[in-house]
Each structure stands twice: as structure tokens, then as C-alpha cells.
Amino acid sequence: MRSATTDPRPAGAEASIPEARPPLSSLDPLFRPRSVAVIGASRDLGTVGGSLFHNLLSHNFNGPVYPVNPKSPVVQSVAAYPTIADVPGEVDLALVVVPAARVVEVVEACGRKGVKAVVVISAGFRETGERGARLEQQLVEVVRRHGMRLVGPNCLGVLNTEDVVRLDATFAPIYPPHGKVAFSSQSGALGVAILEYASQLNIGVSHFVSVGNKADVSGNDLLEFWERDPGTGIILLYLESFGNPRRFIPIARRIARHKPIVAVKSGRTRAGQRAASSHTGSIAGADAAVDALCRQSGVIRTDTIEELFDVALVLAHQPVPCGGRVGIVTNAGGPGIMASDACETHGLVVPVLGDPTQEFLRSFLPPEASTRNPVDMIASATPDSFEKASAAVLDDPSVDALLALYVPPIRTGAADVASAIVRGVEEAGRRADADGRPRKPVLSCFLGTHGVPEALAVFQAGRIPSYVFPESAAIALSRAVRYGRWRQTEPGAPVALAVNRVRAANALSHALGRGGAGWLRHDEVAEVLDAYGIRQAPVRLVRDEAEAVREAAAIGFPVVLKLHSDTVLHKSDVGGVALDLRNGAEVSAAWRRMRERLAALGREGEMQGGLVQPLVREGVETILGVSRDPKFGPLVMFGLGGIHVEMLKDVSFRIAPMTDRDARELVREVRAFPLLEGYRGSAPGDVAALEETILRIAQLAEDHSDLAELDLNPVRVLRPGRGVVTLDARIRVGTPGT
């Protein structure tokens, strides 16, 4: 992974042609080449090399396009050259469409020619197995040696719609309209679908890149390029994998504060679940990490390509909403109800409009109309009603966004109504500007207009997105609202915690030294947690029944007796936890029940002893955990105790390192969070202490790459000011990176 903000390679060290002007980014020759060569350009439009060359010509690339083809002196009426070396002028960008086996040699020739960027369309590399991977490695070496940038291999190409460039270096049959949306796709096939869909929706695209195998230019490189590109206002990503997720987070977090990033990550359900046996591991699949990554970086994650574009439609053209209160203006009741349903279902609010607004609406609407919200102007509504109502609803301070719905009463008016809404929005916008208030986003829905596209076209000019059904508008708006809230909230910061790193490292390496990998002993766990300031309930290790009774009395009743065993992972599964023992007799009985239960399972030998603890009745039971993903690094889990985690999967994740904001949001994400605020008369919990503990385990995991897994279960969150206390903990070590 390389940064695109500054070219990490010494300028001109390997480039053979002196630069007229220093490039802003090493990706400039890719997006804005002064000249292009197509190596493998073909006369046959039914081939990739033919299609691609045809696209470059027919969309009027603003510079020379040189076909390179050893067999044809002319390709599609353009004089061709046998090799890249024969091309007379300078070549900034070379597109390579030759069989995989010839690619390295061809790219080497490009390097010698002084080409600055190559796009390798050809497939047959890493995606085909070992041999292809070696070929790809050679390709990357050649590219690096010559200081070139490389997109692909195994991709659809690159596209830039800027009028001064007009580069269609793809073999897709679509050239989308120009606009502010930049798109990176990891699937070439989906790239075609994406370009087609964008065109259908009339979504203007700035750049499109099919990244293919991402051998050199990565998603992170593109993000940084688009961050500084004034023509790009919103970035869309279709992802199948992350190259360097830990670098992605800070980059995306920085960019998303001023340019929205919307992403679909496929493989949500098929992502292999790690085979770890503990709670944390068994729940934290790779998709949980992707989700955490998006939450931590402000990336708007959608489930589908359709939603991706629905969100893009509103964020590309409308102001980011300041809140989730929606005003609905309609000329029909049914769609108004459906829109309200959709808004509330997706977390938006449909508030009653203010009295002055309602009064004004009543001044021109018929008595049968409803002015509360939705504003149902009934079938007799004219374009003028739409104009006035749109402006009035936008003016209302109790509303953050407008959703305008129209159903044609007979066979007239969609275009007129569309124009009227645009006028109303503009009026309200001017008033907002004059008062220094932010403008509010407007979405629309023209149902059954037979000419939705016409109305859409009008709207495109006015930059008000139109959706086929109210639900899509509501979903898109709700995602935009969530993004707006993310942007409004102060960015988080790392928290300095007093920890004893060396003490923890010693305990961990001691355990690692025993067998290379495995669970820490009970005392080692205590040592590590203590070094990181994580509070544990006192616990006594006992060897037999009599000792258990003695220690229980010393601690003071009531107590908890737990099975001590290095081999039994889930104690409660084998009856290995006895709570609320109030005297010695109860401790004895519990000890014997435990032993008998294990014996019945044929596992009596696994009982190494017991652990006696005071009973902590107080507080809310939670679970904290860490697992380590080879790519994403430490994944911190939080959930409420018992079935919340295990059965209801009501857990949430963050990737370490974590900020204070990450911790704050993490604990509030689980559905059961109200239990920590004092639900139904029960005491609230010390959430601040819980957040600090979470930051401490994140720090612990970040500091010690040999910590493979950590499981604090349960952690009791006591009353505010009283902190949290860990009642049971397990730690596993392993070789870093495994």
C-alpha cells in the first residue's frame, strides 16, 4: 500500500522523461493522461481490445490514442504501431490487453518508454492460483522499478468524465453522465452493472476505477486522490476485500468529515467464521470487523448496490441533513401513509408541523386537506400548491428535510409539479441563505407518472433526487441523517492510560514460553489484567472441598464456587458455576455436585480444583472480549451478559486502537444498553468506568501482539462512581499474525 498524497519514490530517480510540471499525485497520469496507448488494440469490436480502443475514440479522449498491435498497421482507422517503443510521442498511460503471459514483457517495454501509469485489463494473475500470483509479483516488480503506477491486473479499466479529459479506458458499453460521484469497484462485472445503473438513474460520475487485483493502486490510494479532487463530491466503493484495513480507518475517517464515503462490502455472510472456541472468537466473524471499521471511520455502509446509489443520489446533490425530522408533502393520502411508515421504520421522525406553518397551509389548501404532516393536499393540488407547501414546510424549524410525493390525478402535471417544487425549494433556500440557516435536503417521489424519467430530468436540473417509491427515499435519507450526525459529533481522540506494559508482557511471554500458544494460567491472567488497571473480584484457588469451605468462610458468605480447570472452556455448560452459597454446608454440597456432574460426563479428571469468590449481587452483567483478526488486528467486543451475547447476538465491535468516542458509541450500540441506564427501577451502571475498561483492553491488545484472545465474562458494571469488576477472565496467547 502506498500513499497517493506524496509519491514515496524519489522523484525522477527511475523515470526517464523529465516532468514538465510536478504531478500533484502519482495517480494524475492515470486519470488525466496527456496521451494513451492501447497495447492489444484490436479491429474487432467484439473483443476487449477492440471495445476498449473504440470507447477511447468514440468518447473523444482529449489527446492522442495510440493503438499498439504488431499485426495490424491500422486499428479502427488509426495508424497502429508494432510495439510501444515505436510510438512517436510521449505516452502517459498504457492500457494493456494482451494475454497474461506477455503482460510482464509489455509492461517492461512501457517502463523503458517512460510510460507513467499502466492499466492491465488482462486476467490470469493472482485470481487463478499460485502461478498467476508469481506472474503478478513480477509485474509489480517491473512497475515499481520503473516508478510507474498500475491499476489491475484483471480489471475493466478506468474512466474520467471531466470534459477536458473524457477518458473512457474501459471495455464497458456505457459512458455515464459527468458529475461528482467517484466510484471504485473491485468487481469488473459489477462495474458494468454499476455504470449502467448510474446512467439509468442519471447519476453523474467523475471517475470510475475497476481496481481488479489491486496489485499496486489500492482503494486507499484512490481515496486519497479523490479527497483532494475538487470535481469529486462523494466516493462510492464496491469492496470484496480490504487490502489494509488498519490504514483505511484513519484515511476514511479524515475524508468522511467533508466528503461522504458510501460502501458495499460483499461476502457479508460467507466470510469465514473463525474457528476459535471461545465466545468472542465464535461471534466475531470478519464481517463484524467490516462493520466496526465503517462505524469507526464514518463510512456509510449499505447492504446493496441499489441502496448505495439511493444514498448517493441524495448526498451528491443535497445538503447533508442536520437531523432526522421529515416534512412530507403529497397530493394523495395512501402514498403519504406509506412514506410516513417508511420514515419511522428507518428511524426518521415525522413531526407535527408548527402552528404558523399549518395556518399558512390552511390559507390556500381546501378544508379536506391535512396540514399536520404529512401535508395531504388531496387530488386537487395544483403546481402552485406544491410550490407554496414545499417552501413552507422547508421554512418550518421543526423539520430537517422535505419529502415531496406526487401521484398524477388524471393524466397531467408531473413536469409542472416538478418545476413548482424546484421553485418552492429555491425560495426557501434563498430565505435560509439570507438568515444564515443551513439549507435542508429535499427528496421526491413521483409515483405512476408514466413519465417518471421526464420528471426526473427536470429534477436532475434542480438537483432534487427522485425515487420510484417512498421507501427508497426514506432509507436513503435515514442513512444520510446518520452520516450527518456522525459528522456533527466531535471526532474521538486516543486516551492516555496508565498501564504497566512490561509486567503484562512478562506474564504473556511466560505463558507463550510454556507451549508456544494456549491459555494463560489463572494467576497469569490476574497479573496481566492488574498491569492494565482492570479490576478483578478477589478470588481464591482451592484444591479440595475442605479448603473451599475454609476459604469461603474467610472471604465471608455468600460466595460463588467455580470449577477450576484448564481444559473446560465453558464452565456453566458442565454445571461448573454455583452461585449464592450462604454457608459451609452449601459450599460442600456444591463442590460435590460439581464433581458428580463432571464424573457423569466422564470428565472428572479435568477438575483441578475450585475458585472461591465473594458473591457480587450488584451491577449489570456484561461481557468484554478481544479476538485478533490477521488483517484487521484486535477486534474488541462488548455485549450484555448471559443470553444477550450468546443467543441474541446482541454484541458490537470496534477495531483497536480505539478512541474515547469509539468506546462511548460501542456500549450504546447494543440493544440491551438501556439496562445500563437503569431500566425499570433497577440501578444504573457506571458507564464511564465501563468505557475506560474497554479502552484498557483495547490498549492491552494493541500493545501485545501475542495476545490472541481475551474474554472477560462476566464483568459487573456497578453503580455510577463504583466502577466495574471482572468476575472471570481468560487470556490466550499465540504467535503474532496467526
Place this chain on the structure above:
Amino acid sequence: MRSATTDPRPAGAEASIPEARPPLSSLDPLFRPRSVAVIGASRDLGTVGGSLFHNLLSHNFNGPVYPVNPKSPVVQSVAAYPTIADVPGEVDLALVVVPAARVVEVVEACGRKGVKAVVVISAGFRETGERGARLEQQLVEVVRRHGMRLVGPNCLGVLNTEDVVRLDATFAPIYPPHGKVAFSSQSGALGVAILEYASQLNIGVSHFVSVGNKADVSGNDLLEFWERDPGTGIILLYLESFGNPRRFIPIARRIARHKPIVAVKSGRTRAGQRAASSHTGSIAGADAAVDALCRQSGVIRTDTIEELFDVALVLAHQPVPCGGRVGIVTNAGGPGIMASDACETHGLVVPVLGDPTQEFLRSFLPPEASTRNPVDMIASATPDSFEKASAAVLDDPSVDALLALYVPPIRTGAADVASAIVRGVEEAGRRADADGRPRKPVLSCFLGTHGVPEALAVFQAGRIPSYVFPESAAIALSRAVRYGRWRQTEPGAPVALAVNRVRAANALSHALGRGGAGWLRHDEVAEVLDAYGIRQAPVRLVRDEAEAVREAAAIGFPVVLKLHSDTVLHKSDVGGVALDLRNGAEVSAAWRRMRERLAALGREGEMQGGLVQPLVREGVETILGVSRDPKFGPLVMFGLGGIHVEMLKDVSFRIAPMTDRDARELVREVRAFPLLEGYRGSAPGDVAALEETILRIAQLAEDHSDLAELDLNPVRVLRPGRGVVTLDARIRVGTPGT
């Protein structure tokens, strides 16, 4: 509400014209009139009366259409008549498009003329308030008196695409293609959008009815008509309210076993939550009743119109799936991943294909292709590959449905691939027929084909639905699968339970006699539950601390002490429940804590005493309840105890009367159900006894309309064979219907 299966009115009693043949249904004159009059037909196409008349003419209604207009002798080139009485021939159906104030008089004239059905398009009736409602009542009286049927008022009209009829009696600008889909819409405005959308998707419609105010012809009437209509294969409903939900359930349940019913019910979130103060009441909103109704009757409920049509696309043209295992055939990896995600997200399974299938696939696919599932045939796939792969996957016994995905590699082939898939499906279908195996549903998705409609057109002929994105296909298929399972499962039956109805009625009427409405006394509750065989834990009412200690000792420790109060509804909110008291001293302390807590809240006077019960440690805690909806009747609720119901809203509902199947499904619908099966080593519960208890409370609510609310909380479900036991119960009585 009247039945459409047999005309409830005496034949010919009021009809003045003798029938040539007895109508199969009283709705026949509505859908298949031999002649139509338009009262209020206009020359102006920009009016409703003009549009409607134009539609009848231009879509070639197969019979005379008489314009009735006192002011114009000719309307749209057809000779007009001043009144309906002046029309020379017989008139089966009259469409009324005159101002509301004149409608009654005009319909009266229709009755005298012998018109058999009227559609009143005009608005200005119940939807506008009191006066309109009275007008509507008059209209219904006229219609009934003359033995006519009435659609509307306040509607878009009626449409029948049968070739021998071709009745477009709507003022919508769309005439959909002919097909098997019947549609009833309660919103005229959405009706236009619906017809437009159906046309865009090329969904063939049999009949469309905009039901308007449903003054006479109801949704239930239409269901029964379509049940027996051989041209209708699937019924779609857009609902804003239910006229008679209790009649809807048995009708829909009967029909849905052979014709799918798909419904959108709007007002999901805005439906007023009843202001009941108890748990059950506060959770059971009207929407829960709608959901229960759909589950009980096999109606496929979708959230949006878009989903409604997506489901219709598959069920109208494809066999009902026998299971949820999907085979995916694709020529690109990305879409294959997205389709797999979508399938698994929506409860479908993407199984590994059988070895013989994979072997066969490998015989003609390149080595880079993947044959497991999705079958990724890579970009080089030909139409022939699609044909062979589609057939082979359909043949595989581990697959219940096929999803075919296509992305054009360059600019060729969608139509060829579509035809190839159709051939493959046909081959597999013939083999299935020959072997007596059921055919399997096939769905497709042509991404970025620039010509989706072309491919769609081919597919329409082959009757394989095509979706824009794989997600819509997966959602539609998953709903079809759920419907298929519903249909495969034995229909439920009522269960005969031994109950003492009179004893319960006495206790309830005793309570009702006290104040007309209110909560039953503790002993009355016990009496009612006992009469219905609902087991309760023994409980002693105690007046003071000393009595509490005495009774606790008599019962045997450990015990539970609860506050006894007629005014405190949620005891745990005021510390009114003390569990696991192990001796007299603990009982005393608990009593005093309870009193002090109430005193601190200034509510000491509300402590009427205490209730002492043995502690039931065993079993899984559940909550059962009944609330009564004025329209839907008794709504039975089930959930697991504690926060499952209150905070996580993990509850489900059924409408009484309930069948054994309803009870079985109800308990399994909640997310926490695994707790009743013995989760993580805990004991399983006596689910059979739980189901029986649910049927008993349903019976109780059904038998006693003065039972307004019932709350059994908690109910412990003991080990299998040991039954369930209710630990606390409340019953409220009220005047029926309030």
C-alpha cells in the same frame, strides 16, 4: 360485509329485469358486464368523466358503452342520453362520476333501470366527515334496496383485462397487460402507481379494483370472487384498514392454500398504540394484530409495493418452492457473492452442489470455473454453458430453486443467454415431469445489460422472472419459500379443551358488577384461571409482617414475598417483589424494605398486604397475555420473561380463536425460543403444556367478551412432562367492544 359466494339477497326479489342465466357471483355484473353506462361521461379528456369514458372506448370494451350526460347529445363521438332511464338497452354496470350531492339520486335511478352493479368514482363521502358519512349511508341503503352491488365511493374504478371483456372502467392512464394477477387497492392514487408499475414490469393483471370507501363490496368479497375465478392465479392487496378482519382470516386461510395472497398494509407505524397501561396492552398495537392475521391466514405480508410485485413476479409464473435451498449460476464472481449474501441474509441456503452435478459441470466448464455453488462459469461462459448449467443445477436434488445471474462480458448475448436458460429450465422441467418430481422455481438477474427489458421480454415468454439486482430476487424467493412451507404444513385445527365457562363468567361478572370495569381481585383471578385449567402456584394472602413470616414457614422456605395492592400495577418498579427468602428473618426484612420503599415514594397507603408463594426456581420464565382490539378481537401475546418482552420487544401475537398450529408457531416465533429447548445445558421446557395454556387463554378470551385484558407474568415453563405454572396474574374486565 356480505358474502360473494352466494348472493345473500333473495334472487329477483327486487331486481326488475329477469336474469337470462343465474350469475355465479353477485360480482359478475361488476367484472363482466354485458353493457356499461357512464353517468357523468364528459367530452373533456382532462376530466375524470372524460378519461374514464375514453378508457372504456379505447380499450375496446366488448359491449355497448352508453354515455349519460344531460348537457351533451354526443360524448366522444358516441350518442349520449340525458339520464340512465333514457338508455335504450339493458345496463349491467353503471359508472357514476357526478358530484357527491347528486350520487344518491343517480344511483336510485340506476336501481329503477335495473342496473346490477354501480361503481361510484365520486369523492365527498365518509372520507370527508359526518355529513359525507350520512350521504354514504343513504347510498348504501339505495343500493341494498335495489339488490345492486356497489364499488366505492371515492375510487379509481374497476378493470378486467380478459379478452372477452376488456373493461377499463378507471380513469388511470394505464392499461396493464393481461395475466393472472388480481389486485385490490384501497388507495386510488396508489392504484395509478400500481398499474403503471405492473406495466413496467410486464406483470399480467386479470382484474384490478380500487375499492375506495368499501361501502358495499369489500376486500373479503373480492377474495371470494377471485378464489373461484380460473383466470386469477395470485391475489395482491394494498390495504389501509380491515373491514372485518375476523372474517378475513378463515377466507384468506382457505384461499391461500391454493392461490397466494400477497398484501401490503400501510399505517404500520402510525397505527395508534392503545393507551392500555399493562404490558400486553402497551406492546400490542394494531400492527401486531395485522401481522398475526397474516401469519394465521397464510397471507404473504410485504413492507412495500415494490416487494409486493417482486413476490408476485415469482409466484405468478413459477412453481411454489418446496424448500429454501438455492442453486446460483453466474458468469461473474462479484454478483455471485452478492447473491449468496442476499440469499443467506434472507433465510435461504446456498448448499454445496452434489458430486454428480459438480462432475458434470466440470466436464464442460474451464478449470478456473467454480462448481460448488454459486456455479461461477467466469466471463467466457456461453449461452450453451448457461443452458447446461441451469438444467444440471435444477436436476440436483440438493437444490429447491435456481437463481441465474448474467453480466455481459463485452456487449453481446443477454437475449441469447436468456433463451438458453429458458431451454435449460425446460429440459430439467421435462425430466422432472417424467420422474414425477415437482418443478422448481427459477429466478434471474441480468445486470448491466443495457437491454434488461429485452431480456425480460424473452423471459416473460418463458415465464422466468428477472430482477434488476440479486437482492430483490432473494427477498422475493425467501417470501415464496416461507409461503410454500406454510402451504406444506398441515392446516391447524381448533382444540377441544375442558373448561368451566360458567364459573369463569360468574367471577368476571362479579368484578364487572363492582364498578363496570377494572381489575379483578386476587381471588377472582384465581377463580377464573382455575375454571380454565390454568395452573397457578399456591399463594397466601397475608395482612402483616408477622402473618407473612408464619405463612412462609407453613409453605416451607425458600419463599417469594410480593406486594399486594390493587393500585400498583408494576410491582417490581416499586421494589414490590422479594425472591428467595430463606428464613423468617429474611421475610421480615423484606416486608420492611417493601414498606419503606413505598413510604419513600409517598405511596405507603397502597400496601394492602403481601402475597407469599413458594420459590419456583425451576423452569423458563415466560409471559402470556391477552388484550382486546375492537376490530380484531382478542389478541394473544407470548414472550419470554423479563427484558425479552419489555425491552427487546421479543414478543409475538395471534388472534383468537386459535388453532393448535397457531399455538405451535406462536411460541417458536420469538427469538428467545431456544431457551425453551434447553440452551447451553439448561433444562428444556414443557413446550406442549405451554402451547395448551396459550390455547386455554385464547379460549377464555374468546368465550368472555367482557374480559378486556389478561396478563400472566411470569409463567414458568417446567421440564417436559411437568407442565407450566403461573406465578402472577392480572385480569381486567370492561364492557365488550370498548
